[in-house]
Amino acid sequence: MTMTETRTDWTRAEIAQLFDLPFTELLFRAATVHRENHPPEQVQLCTLLSIKTGGCPEDCGYCSQSVKADSGVEATKLMDVQAVLQSAAQAKDAGSQRFCMGAAWRNPKDRDMPAIVEIVKGVRAMGLETCMTLGMLEPQQAEMLAEAGLDYYNHNIDSSPEYYERVITTRTMADRLDTLHNVRSAGINVCSGGIVGMGETREDRVGFIHTLATLPQHPESVPVNALVPVKGTVLGDMLADTPLAKIDDIEFVRTVAAARITMPLSMVRLSAGRESMSEATQALCFMAGANSIFTGDKLLTAPNAGDDKDAALFAKLGLTALQGEEPMRACKATEAAE
Ligand code: SAM
Ligand code: DTB
Ligand code: SF4
Secondary structure, rough: OOOOOOOOOOOOOHHHHHHHHOHHHHHHHHHHHHHHHOOOOOOEEEEEEEEEOEEEEOOOOOOOOOOOOOOOOOOOOOOOHHHHHHOOOOOOOOOOOOOEEEEOOOOOHHHHHHHHHHHHHHHHHOOEEEEEEEOOOOOHHHHHHHHHHEEEEEEEEEHHHHHHHHHOOOOHHHHHHHHHHHHHHHHHHHHOEEOOOOOOOOOHHHHHHHEEEEEEEEOOOEEEEEEEOOOOOOOHHHHOHHHHHOOOHHHHHHHHHHHHHHHOOOOOEEOHHHHHHHHHHHHHHHOOOOEEEEEEEEEEOOOOOHHHHHHHHHHHOOOEEOOOOOHHHHHHHHHOOO
Protein backbone atom coordinates (compact mmCIF):
# COMPACT_ATOMS: atom_id res chain seq x y z
CA MET A 1 0.00 0.00 0.00
CA THR A 2 1.25 3.47 -0.81
CA MET A 3 0.06 6.24 1.44
CA THR A 4 -1.65 9.21 -0.18
CA GLU A 5 -0.37 12.58 0.98
CA THR A 6 -2.89 14.17 3.34
CA ARG A 7 -3.96 17.77 2.74
CA THR A 8 -5.73 20.13 5.12
CA ASP A 9 -5.94 23.00 2.61
CA TRP A 10 -8.94 21.75 0.62
CA THR A 11 -11.12 24.51 -0.79
CA ARG A 12 -14.89 24.34 -0.93
CA ALA A 13 -14.63 24.64 -4.73
CA GLU A 14 -12.42 21.55 -4.94
CA ILE A 15 -14.79 19.54 -2.79
CA ALA A 16 -17.79 20.77 -4.79
CA GLN A 17 -15.97 19.56 -7.93
CA LEU A 18 -15.60 16.11 -6.39
CA PHE A 19 -19.34 15.96 -5.64
CA ASP A 20 -20.05 17.09 -9.23
CA LEU A 21 -18.00 14.30 -10.85
CA PRO A 22 -19.83 11.64 -12.84
CA PHE A 23 -20.77 9.04 -10.22
CA THR A 24 -18.63 6.24 -11.66
CA GLU A 25 -15.60 8.54 -11.86
CA LEU A 26 -16.08 9.71 -8.24
CA LEU A 27 -16.43 6.11 -7.09
CA PHE A 28 -13.32 5.05 -9.00
CA ARG A 29 -11.25 7.87 -7.49
CA ALA A 30 -12.50 7.16 -3.97
CA ALA A 31 -11.87 3.42 -4.36
CA THR A 32 -8.34 4.17 -5.61
CA VAL A 33 -7.56 6.36 -2.59
CA HIS A 34 -9.12 3.70 -0.37
CA ARG A 35 -6.89 0.89 -1.57
CA GLU A 36 -3.77 3.06 -1.53
CA ASN A 37 -4.25 3.54 2.19
CA HIS A 38 -6.35 0.70 3.60
CA PRO A 39 -6.97 -3.00 3.00
CA PRO A 40 -10.18 -2.57 0.95
CA GLU A 41 -11.81 -5.83 2.00
CA GLN A 42 -11.44 -5.13 5.74
CA VAL A 43 -14.07 -3.25 7.73
CA GLN A 44 -13.66 -2.12 11.32
CA LEU A 45 -16.37 -3.30 13.71
CA CYS A 46 -17.41 -0.91 16.49
CA THR A 47 -20.12 -1.40 19.09
CA LEU A 48 -22.15 1.35 20.68
CA LEU A 49 -23.61 1.51 24.16
CA SER A 50 -25.67 4.29 25.66
CA ILE A 51 -24.29 4.55 29.19
CA LYS A 52 -26.61 7.43 30.09
CA THR A 53 -29.74 7.84 28.04
CA GLY A 54 -32.18 10.71 27.48
CA GLY A 55 -33.04 13.87 29.39
CA CYS A 56 -30.39 15.87 27.51
CA PRO A 57 -30.67 19.67 27.84
CA GLU A 58 -29.37 20.28 24.29
CA ASP A 59 -31.84 20.89 21.47
CA CYS A 60 -30.27 18.94 18.57
CA GLY A 61 -33.20 18.72 16.14
CA TYR A 62 -32.50 15.12 15.13
CA CYS A 63 -32.08 13.59 18.57
CA SER A 64 -34.50 11.35 20.45
CA GLN A 65 -32.62 12.07 23.69
CA SER A 66 -33.19 15.81 23.86
CA VAL A 67 -35.64 17.03 26.52
CA LYS A 68 -37.15 19.06 23.68
CA ALA A 69 -38.14 15.87 21.82
CA ASP A 70 -41.35 14.00 22.46
CA SER A 71 -39.87 10.67 21.43
CA GLY A 72 -40.83 8.46 24.36
CA VAL A 73 -37.17 7.80 25.26
CA GLU A 74 -36.93 7.55 29.03
CA ALA A 75 -34.13 9.30 30.89
CA THR A 76 -31.80 7.02 32.84
CA LYS A 77 -28.91 7.52 35.25
CA LEU A 78 -25.31 6.72 34.36
CA MET A 79 -24.98 2.92 34.19
CA ASP A 80 -23.04 1.00 36.81
CA VAL A 81 -19.45 0.35 35.90
CA GLN A 82 -19.94 -3.43 36.13
CA ALA A 83 -22.94 -3.38 33.79
CA VAL A 84 -20.93 -1.42 31.20
CA LEU A 85 -18.06 -3.89 31.46
CA GLN A 86 -20.44 -6.80 30.98
CA SER A 87 -21.78 -5.21 27.81
CA ALA A 88 -18.23 -4.55 26.59
CA ALA A 89 -17.34 -8.21 27.15
CA GLN A 90 -20.29 -9.26 24.96
CA ALA A 91 -19.16 -6.86 22.24
CA LYS A 92 -15.66 -8.32 22.35
CA ASP A 93 -17.04 -11.85 22.10
CA ALA A 94 -19.04 -10.75 19.06
CA GLY A 95 -15.76 -9.68 17.39
CA SER A 96 -15.91 -5.93 17.94
CA GLN A 97 -12.65 -3.96 17.87
CA ARG A 98 -13.88 -0.73 19.44
CA PHE A 99 -16.38 -0.04 22.20
CA CYS A 100 -18.04 3.38 21.91
CA MET A 101 -19.94 4.72 24.88
CA GLY A 102 -22.34 7.65 24.69
CA ALA A 103 -23.92 9.81 27.36
CA ALA A 104 -26.75 12.28 26.75
CA TRP A 105 -25.07 15.17 28.49
CA ARG A 106 -24.30 18.75 27.57
CA ASN A 107 -20.97 18.02 29.24
CA PRO A 108 -19.76 15.64 31.94
CA LYS A 109 -19.94 16.98 35.50
CA ASP A 110 -16.88 16.64 37.73
CA ARG A 111 -18.83 14.19 39.93
CA ASP A 112 -19.26 11.86 36.91
CA MET A 113 -15.58 11.69 36.07
CA PRO A 114 -14.42 9.00 38.55
CA ALA A 115 -16.96 6.47 37.19
CA ILE A 116 -16.10 7.42 33.60
CA VAL A 117 -12.39 6.94 34.30
CA GLU A 118 -13.08 3.54 35.87
CA ILE A 119 -15.12 2.50 32.82
CA VAL A 120 -12.36 3.55 30.40
CA LYS A 121 -9.75 1.61 32.36
CA GLY A 122 -11.97 -1.48 32.63
CA VAL A 123 -12.94 -1.61 28.95
CA ARG A 124 -9.37 -1.02 27.86
CA ALA A 125 -8.14 -3.82 30.12
CA MET A 126 -10.33 -6.20 28.07
CA GLY A 127 -8.29 -5.39 24.98
CA LEU A 128 -10.94 -3.26 23.33
CA GLU A 129 -10.31 0.20 21.94
CA THR A 130 -12.27 2.75 23.92
CA CYS A 131 -14.31 5.66 22.60
CA MET A 132 -16.50 8.02 24.59
CA THR A 133 -18.97 10.70 23.54
CA LEU A 134 -20.05 12.76 26.51
CA GLY A 135 -20.69 16.22 25.04
CA MET A 136 -18.42 19.22 25.48
CA LEU A 137 -15.11 18.77 27.32
CA GLU A 138 -12.96 21.24 29.22
CA PRO A 139 -9.19 20.86 28.75
CA GLN A 140 -8.72 19.31 32.20
CA GLN A 141 -11.49 16.76 31.57
CA ALA A 142 -9.84 15.79 28.30
CA GLU A 143 -6.55 15.38 30.21
CA MET A 144 -8.26 13.11 32.76
CA LEU A 145 -9.67 10.93 30.01
CA ALA A 146 -6.28 10.79 28.29
CA GLU A 147 -4.64 9.70 31.54
CA ALA A 148 -7.27 7.00 31.98
CA GLY A 149 -6.16 5.71 28.55
CA LEU A 150 -9.15 6.75 26.43
CA ASP A 151 -8.29 6.00 22.80
CA TYR A 152 -10.94 8.10 20.98
CA TYR A 153 -13.39 10.87 21.73
CA ASN A 154 -16.42 11.35 19.47
CA HIS A 155 -17.83 14.82 19.02
CA ASN A 156 -19.53 15.55 15.72
CA ILE A 157 -19.69 18.83 13.84
CA ASP A 158 -22.91 17.40 12.39
CA SER A 159 -23.28 19.62 9.27
CA SER A 160 -21.96 22.69 7.47
CA PRO A 161 -21.43 25.76 9.68
CA GLU A 162 -24.44 27.39 7.97
CA TYR A 163 -26.87 24.50 8.34
CA TYR A 164 -25.67 23.65 11.85
CA GLU A 165 -27.36 26.78 13.20
CA ARG A 166 -30.70 25.61 11.87
CA VAL A 167 -30.43 22.27 13.68
CA ILE A 168 -28.93 23.15 17.07
CA THR A 169 -29.19 26.41 19.01
CA THR A 170 -27.94 25.45 22.49
CA ARG A 171 -24.28 25.14 21.49
CA THR A 172 -22.38 26.54 18.57
CA MET A 173 -20.12 25.03 15.97
CA ALA A 174 -17.30 27.06 17.58
CA ASP A 175 -18.05 25.32 20.93
CA ARG A 176 -17.74 21.98 19.15
CA LEU A 177 -14.45 22.94 17.53
CA ASP A 178 -13.14 24.00 20.96
CA THR A 179 -13.93 20.54 22.33
CA LEU A 180 -12.21 18.89 19.37
CA HIS A 181 -9.18 21.09 20.04
CA ASN A 182 -9.16 20.10 23.73
CA VAL A 183 -9.39 16.42 22.82
CA ARG A 184 -6.56 16.72 20.29
CA SER A 185 -4.36 18.71 22.69
CA ALA A 186 -4.77 16.00 25.34
CA GLY A 187 -3.44 13.46 22.83
CA ILE A 188 -6.71 11.55 22.39
CA ASN A 189 -7.63 10.41 18.86
CA VAL A 190 -10.48 12.41 17.36
CA CYS A 191 -13.70 10.92 16.00
CA SER A 192 -15.83 13.55 14.28
CA GLY A 193 -18.39 13.51 11.52
CA GLY A 194 -22.03 14.32 11.11
CA ILE A 195 -25.41 13.58 9.63
CA VAL A 196 -26.58 13.61 6.05
CA GLY A 197 -30.26 13.82 5.14
CA MET A 198 -31.40 16.51 7.56
CA GLY A 199 -32.87 18.57 4.72
CA GLU A 200 -29.54 20.24 3.98
CA THR A 201 -28.40 21.15 0.46
CA ARG A 202 -25.51 19.76 -1.58
CA GLU A 203 -23.62 22.95 -0.70
CA ASP A 204 -24.09 22.13 3.00
CA ARG A 205 -22.72 18.65 2.45
CA VAL A 206 -19.71 20.24 0.72
CA GLY A 207 -19.33 22.63 3.69
CA PHE A 208 -19.60 19.73 6.14
CA ILE A 209 -16.81 17.73 4.47
CA HIS A 210 -14.78 20.92 4.02
CA THR A 211 -14.95 21.73 7.76
CA LEU A 212 -13.65 18.27 8.67
CA ALA A 213 -11.00 18.09 5.94
CA THR A 214 -9.53 21.50 6.87
CA LEU A 215 -9.18 20.84 10.60
CA PRO A 216 -5.51 21.25 11.61
CA GLN A 217 -5.34 17.44 11.63
CA HIS A 218 -7.96 15.13 10.12
CA PRO A 219 -10.08 13.18 12.59
CA GLU A 220 -8.83 9.60 12.82
CA SER A 221 -12.46 8.47 12.55
CA VAL A 222 -15.18 10.13 10.49
CA PRO A 223 -18.69 8.82 11.14
CA VAL A 224 -21.13 9.60 8.34
CA ASN A 225 -24.65 9.11 9.68
CA ALA A 226 -27.82 9.06 7.59
CA LEU A 227 -30.56 10.70 9.59
CA VAL A 228 -32.68 8.17 11.45
CA PRO A 229 -35.98 10.04 11.49
CA VAL A 230 -37.45 9.73 14.98
CA LYS A 231 -41.08 10.69 15.61
CA GLY A 232 -41.34 13.54 18.10
CA THR A 233 -38.04 15.18 17.04
CA VAL A 234 -38.05 18.35 14.94
CA LEU A 235 -36.33 16.69 11.99
CA GLY A 236 -38.09 13.36 12.27
CA ASP A 237 -41.45 15.08 12.11
CA MET A 238 -40.36 17.43 9.33
CA LEU A 239 -39.22 14.51 7.18
CA ALA A 240 -42.39 12.58 7.88
CA ASP A 241 -44.31 15.51 6.36
CA THR A 242 -41.96 15.85 3.37
CA PRO A 243 -40.84 12.34 2.43
CA LEU A 244 -39.04 13.62 -0.65
CA ALA A 245 -36.57 15.36 1.66
CA LYS A 246 -35.08 11.94 2.50
CA ILE A 247 -31.50 11.73 1.32
CA ASP A 248 -31.04 10.09 -2.05
CA ASP A 249 -28.87 6.96 -1.79
CA ILE A 250 -26.50 8.06 -4.53
CA GLU A 251 -26.02 11.45 -2.87
CA PHE A 252 -25.21 9.66 0.40
CA VAL A 253 -22.58 7.55 -1.38
CA ARG A 254 -21.14 10.72 -2.95
CA THR A 255 -20.71 12.17 0.55
CA VAL A 256 -18.89 9.05 1.71
CA ALA A 257 -16.63 9.22 -1.38
CA ALA A 258 -15.84 12.89 -0.74
CA ALA A 259 -14.89 12.06 2.86
CA ARG A 260 -12.62 9.23 1.68
CA ILE A 261 -10.84 11.31 -0.98
CA THR A 262 -10.30 14.38 1.21
CA MET A 263 -9.31 12.44 4.36
CA PRO A 264 -7.44 9.45 2.90
CA LEU A 265 -6.02 8.01 6.12
CA SER A 266 -9.14 8.36 8.26
CA MET A 267 -11.50 5.52 9.06
CA VAL A 268 -14.79 6.50 7.41
CA ARG A 269 -17.67 4.98 9.34
CA LEU A 270 -20.98 4.09 7.75
CA SER A 271 -22.89 4.90 10.92
CA ALA A 272 -26.55 5.48 11.78
CA GLY A 273 -29.15 4.77 9.12
CA ARG A 274 -27.74 1.46 7.87
CA GLU A 275 -30.78 -0.40 9.10
CA SER A 276 -32.94 1.15 6.42
CA MET A 277 -30.27 1.08 3.70
CA SER A 278 -30.31 -1.58 1.01
CA GLU A 279 -27.42 -4.02 0.73
CA ALA A 280 -26.61 -2.49 -2.65
CA THR A 281 -26.30 1.02 -1.17
CA GLN A 282 -24.11 -0.25 1.65
CA ALA A 283 -21.96 -2.07 -0.92
CA LEU A 284 -21.55 1.20 -2.85
CA CYS A 285 -20.52 2.92 0.40
CA PHE A 286 -17.81 0.27 0.97
CA MET A 287 -16.71 0.74 -2.63
CA ALA A 288 -16.61 4.51 -2.01
CA GLY A 289 -14.21 3.99 0.89
CA ALA A 290 -16.32 3.42 3.99
CA ASN A 291 -14.33 1.00 6.15
CA SER A 292 -16.01 0.97 9.52
CA ILE A 293 -19.50 0.20 10.84
CA PHE A 294 -21.47 -0.05 14.05
CA THR A 295 -22.42 -3.64 14.79
CA GLY A 296 -25.19 -5.02 17.00
CA ASP A 297 -28.93 -4.52 16.85
CA LYS A 298 -29.00 -1.15 18.60
CA LEU A 299 -27.22 2.17 18.18
CA LEU A 300 -27.84 4.45 21.18
CA THR A 301 -31.63 4.42 21.09
CA ALA A 302 -32.36 3.56 17.45
CA PRO A 303 -32.26 0.10 15.86
CA ASN A 304 -29.21 -1.06 13.91
CA ALA A 305 -28.84 -3.70 11.20
CA GLY A 306 -27.87 -6.49 13.65
CA ASP A 307 -25.12 -9.12 13.61
CA ASP A 308 -26.97 -11.74 11.56
CA LYS A 309 -27.77 -9.35 8.73
CA ASP A 310 -24.22 -7.98 8.82
CA ALA A 311 -22.67 -11.45 8.78
CA ALA A 312 -24.77 -12.27 5.71
CA LEU A 313 -23.80 -9.01 4.01
CA PHE A 314 -20.10 -9.49 4.76
CA ALA A 315 -20.24 -13.04 3.38
CA LYS A 316 -21.99 -11.84 0.24
CA LEU A 317 -19.50 -9.02 -0.34
CA GLY A 318 -16.39 -10.95 0.78
CA LEU A 319 -15.67 -8.43 3.54
CA THR A 320 -13.87 -9.33 6.75
CA ALA A 321 -13.42 -7.68 10.14
CA LEU A 322 -10.42 -5.33 10.29
CA GLN A 323 -7.41 -6.95 11.89
CA GLY A 324 -4.44 -5.00 13.13
CA GLU A 325 -3.72 -1.37 13.18
CA GLU A 326 -5.41 1.49 11.37
CA PRO A 327 -3.26 3.62 9.01
CA MET A 328 -3.30 6.85 11.02
CA ARG A 329 -2.32 5.05 14.20
CA ALA A 330 0.40 3.18 12.36
CA CYS A 331 1.66 6.53 10.99
CA LYS A 332 1.85 7.97 14.49
CA ALA A 333 3.72 4.93 15.76
CA THR A 334 6.27 5.36 12.94
CA GLU A 335 6.62 9.06 13.72
CA ALA A 336 7.20 8.30 17.40
CA ALA A 337 9.91 5.76 16.55
CA GLU A 338 11.84 8.19 14.30
N1 SAM B 1 -24.48 13.77 23.62
C1 SAM B 1 -23.29 13.59 22.92
C2 SAM B 1 -23.07 14.65 21.87
O1 SAM B 1 -24.00 15.02 21.19
O2 SAM B 1 -21.93 15.10 21.74
C3 SAM B 1 -23.11 12.23 22.31
C4 SAM B 1 -24.22 11.44 21.73
S1 SAM B 1 -24.92 12.05 20.23
C5 SAM B 1 -26.26 10.99 20.12
C6 SAM B 1 -23.77 11.59 18.96
C7 SAM B 1 -24.11 11.88 17.52
O3 SAM B 1 -25.06 10.94 17.05
C8 SAM B 1 -24.71 13.21 17.16
O4 SAM B 1 -23.77 14.23 17.09
C9 SAM B 1 -25.30 12.91 15.78
O5 SAM B 1 -24.37 13.16 14.77
C10 SAM B 1 -25.64 11.42 15.87
N2 SAM B 1 -27.10 11.20 15.92
C11 SAM B 1 -27.90 11.42 16.96
N3 SAM B 1 -29.19 11.16 16.65
C12 SAM B 1 -29.20 10.77 15.35
C13 SAM B 1 -30.23 10.37 14.44
N4 SAM B 1 -31.50 10.35 14.79
N5 SAM B 1 -29.86 10.02 13.19
C14 SAM B 1 -28.57 10.06 12.82
N6 SAM B 1 -27.56 10.43 13.63
C15 SAM B 1 -27.86 10.79 14.88
C1 DTB C 1 -22.05 8.90 15.64
O1 DTB C 1 -21.65 9.69 14.77
N1 DTB C 1 -23.10 8.11 15.50
C2 DTB C 1 -23.34 7.35 16.70
C3 DTB C 1 -22.12 7.72 17.57
N2 DTB C 1 -21.49 8.74 16.82
C4 DTB C 1 -22.28 8.06 18.98
C5 DTB C 1 -24.67 7.64 17.29
C6 DTB C 1 -25.80 7.38 16.33
C7 DTB C 1 -27.06 7.63 17.06
C8 DTB C 1 -28.23 7.23 16.25
C9 DTB C 1 -29.52 7.55 16.90
C10 DTB C 1 -29.83 6.82 18.16
O2 DTB C 1 -29.43 5.66 18.38
O3 DTB C 1 -30.54 7.42 18.97
FE1 SF4 D 1 -27.95 15.67 23.68
FE2 SF4 D 1 -26.11 14.53 22.10
FE3 SF4 D 1 -28.74 14.22 21.62
FE4 SF4 D 1 -27.65 16.60 21.20
S1 SF4 D 1 -27.14 14.69 20.13
S2 SF4 D 1 -29.56 16.21 22.26
S3 SF4 D 1 -26.14 16.66 22.83
S4 SF4 D 1 -27.62 13.47 23.37
